[in-house]
Amino acid sequence: MSSFRQDVENNVPALRRYARVLTRDGELADDLVQDTLVRALRSEHLFHGGEVRSWLFTILTNLNRNRLRALARRPTTASLEDDDAPDASGPEAGGRDIERALSLLAEEQKQVLLLVVLEGLSYREVADIQGIPIGTVMSRLARARAQIKAYLDGERPALRRVK
Amino acid sequence: MHRDPPVTEDELHAFVDGELPADRLADIEAWLNTHPDDAIRVAAWQAQAAAIRSHFSATLRDVEPKPLKIDSLMQRSRKWPAIVAAMVVAAFVVGGFAGWMGHNTTTGGPATEEPAEMAAPSDPTDQLARQALAAHKLYIGEIRHPVEVSAAEPYLTPWLSRRIGTTLRIPDFSAFDMKLLGGRLLPGESGPAALLMYENGNGDRITFYSAKLQAPQTSFRYYQSDNVAAIRWVVGDVGYAVTGPADKMRLKEFAKAAFEQLENRAPPPSNTRSSNQPLISRQFNGQ
Numbered sequence: 001m002s003s004f005r006q007d008v009e010n011n012v013p014a015l016r017r018y019a020r021v022l023t024r025d026g027e028l029a030d031d032l033v034q035d036t037l038v039r040a041l042r043s044e045h046l047f048h049g050g051e052v053r054s055w056l057f058t059i060l061t062n063l064n065r066n067r068l069r070a071l072a073r074r075p076t077t078a079s080l081e082d083d084d085a086p087d088a089s090g091p092e093a094g095g096r097d098i099e100r101a102l103s104l105l106a107e108e109q110k111q112v113l114l115l116v117v118l119e120g121l122s123y124r125e126v127a128d129i130q131g132i133p134i135g136t137v138m139s140r141l142a143r144a145r146a147q148i149k150a151y152l153d154g155e156r157p158a159l160r161r162v163k
Numbered sequence: 164m165h166r167d168p169p170v171t172e173d174e175l176h177a178f179v180d181g182e183l184p185a186d187r188l189a190d191i192e193a194w195l196n197t198h199p200d201d202a203i204r205v206a207a208w209q210a211q212a213a214a215i216r217s218h219f220s221a222t223l224r225d226v227e228p229k230p231l232k233i234d235s236l237m238q239r240s241r242k243w244p245a246i247v248a249a250m251v252v253a254a255f256v257v258g259g260f261a262g263w264m265g266h267n268t269t270t271g272g273p274a275t276e277e278p279a280e281m282a283a284p285s286d287p288t289d290q291l292a293r294q295a296l297a298a299h300k301l302y303i304g305e306i307r308h309p310v311e312v313s314a315a316e317p318y319l320t321p322w323l324s325r326r327i328g329t330t331l332r333i334p335d336f337s338a339f340d341m342k343l344l345g346g347r348l349l350p351g352e353s354g355p356a357a358l359l360m361y362e363n364g365n366g367d368r369i370t371f372y373s374a375k376l377q378a379p380q381t382s383f384r385y386y387q388s389d390n391v392a393a394i395r396w397v398v399g400d401v402g403y404a405v406t407g408p409a410d411k412m413r414l415k416e417f418a419k420a421a422f423e424q425l426e427n428r429a430p431p432p433s434n435t436r437s438s439n440q441p442l443i444s445r446q447f448n449g450q
Contacts, residue, residue: 021219035306039366046364055365062366066303069390098214116180117212118219123182138173145176149207 004044007052008037014053014119015060021114022064024103032067036060051125058129061111068107101151109144112137170194175201179208287378288402290352292386292395295372295404298349298358300391303368310345310360319346323357328375329401334421336361341369353377369407369417376402383418385411394418398426 015036019029036059040052102110108130115121115129127134170191177183178191195202302309312319324331326348333343341361349356349372356374372393381397387409394414395404403425405417 017219031306036366039364043364059366063306066366066368067306069300069304098211098218102215114215117215123177123180138176141176142172145208145211148211149204152207152211 004052005041008040008056011053011056012037015056018057018114018119019060019064021102021118022111032060032063035063039063054121054125054128057115057119057121057125058131061129097152098148101148104151105144105147109140109147112140113144113148116141170198170201175205176208179205179212287353287376288381288384288395288397289386291372291374291376291397291402292384292393292404293388294349294351294356294374295358295370295393295395295406296386296388296391298356298372299370299393299406300388302347302358302360303370309362309368311347313345314343316345323348327355327357327373329373331357331373332425333359334371334424336369336417336420338420339417340364341367344368367408369405369414371421372404372406374402375400378402383415383422385414396422398422 012033015033016029019032019036020026023029023032036056039059040056102113105113111130112126115126116123121129123134123137127137130137174183174187174191178188183191195205312322320331320333323346336343340363342363344360344362346357346359349358351374354375356372359371360368361371362368376397377400378397380399383394383396386393386395390409391406392409392411392414393404393406394417395402396418397403403421405414405421407414407417
């Protein structure tokens with residue numbers, strides 16, 4: 001197997017993890033990852049060195065963005081933010097709280113935070129993946145963290161301005 | 164002057180994420196010792212990170228996914244309609260355009276931009292833009308079937324041309340690294356419309372919409388809807404719209420390129436990778 005394909009394959013677990021967190025749906029996540037892989041392998045000739053990992057995350061991020069844009073047109077009935085306070089405390093509550101807090105973030109903020117914290121990507125890599133300046137990475141990260149902290153501290157999410 | 168340069172919030176994040184330059188580490192630690200508010204924030208961020216990691220690694224252990232095998236993926240992908248044709252500058256027969264040459268833009272031409280809100284819904288050019296936006300949003304989300312007929316099919320242009328009732332012209336966006344995927348036929352307000360989709364190696368997509376339109380010739384106009392925007396113009400009896408991410412300057416570059424290619428048949432910009440290929444020629448297949 002070529003080293004390019006090996007690099008791609010090595011990144012599959014991280015891609016799947018990230019896709020799962022993004023979509024919160026195992027099947028959808030695997031679809032996204034498969035499409036990312038197919039696209040990457042098909043476009044190997046376009047890849048001229050650099051980090052395979054960043055490139056794969058870029059593709060996945062764009063595919064997911066396309067998906068969300070398509071979804072945004074459909075009327076949705078779920079109300080996400082109105083009547084959910086943090087879960088009652090208890091040994092199992094921590095994980096649900098953090099998941100809930102993440103789900104309230106704007107998509108771009110959530111992605112920045114997850115790429116940095118969960119995938120350990122550098123600010124530079126995240127900036128490349130999202131196609132934004134590093135300053136914007138920093139401000140998204142800051143807003144994400146401030147909002148999660150506020151949520152976990154018990155503020156009602158509806159009171160927070162989400163930008 | 165300052166013994167300690169002030170610590171910025173960015174640096175606190177960098178501290179948490181291990182991105183701080185080594186020579187700043189001691190400064191930040193000293194700062195945190197004397198600034199309890201910042202220390203509390205930093206601790207909270209670290210706790211968030213730990214919670215995220217432990218939560219999701221637990222979640223993922225629970226759902227052990229089936230292995231994804233690259234080889235089987237590749238087999239699957241080979242069955243897809245070949246989106247090959249490295250530089251399918253899909254093309255059209257010149258002859259049909261004789262009459263077209265007569266149409267020249269008025270003074271400013273489409274380079275003059277009139278940003279606008281969605282105006283009266285009855286304006287056919289606004290309708291065209293709205294339909295282009297709707298089609299774009301619907302189809303860019305399609306992963307397996309973004310187009311009806313792939314760019315590799317030689318009948319793409321003749322077929323769409325016949326159906327929309329005018330010779331379809333396909334802009335070449337290879338200067339933007341955008342490759343034609345193919346096209347589809349759509350119902351439109353004033354008749355059938357053709358939607359062409361382009362994609363770059365990162366999976367970014369833009370679309371080019373054209374339909375016959377009874378409307379006065381107009382210059383560029385920008386419409387935005389959520390994260391997506393369109394620029395539309397009318398030349399002759401055809402309305403055009405380029406639709407993509409809501410980035411006005413970038414989209415305008417696409418619109419300008421398309422307009423110039425279609426109207427003046429100017430050579431593609433010098434940095435285009437297909438500079439050896441004629442912009443307008445008979446349809447040919449990739450190689």
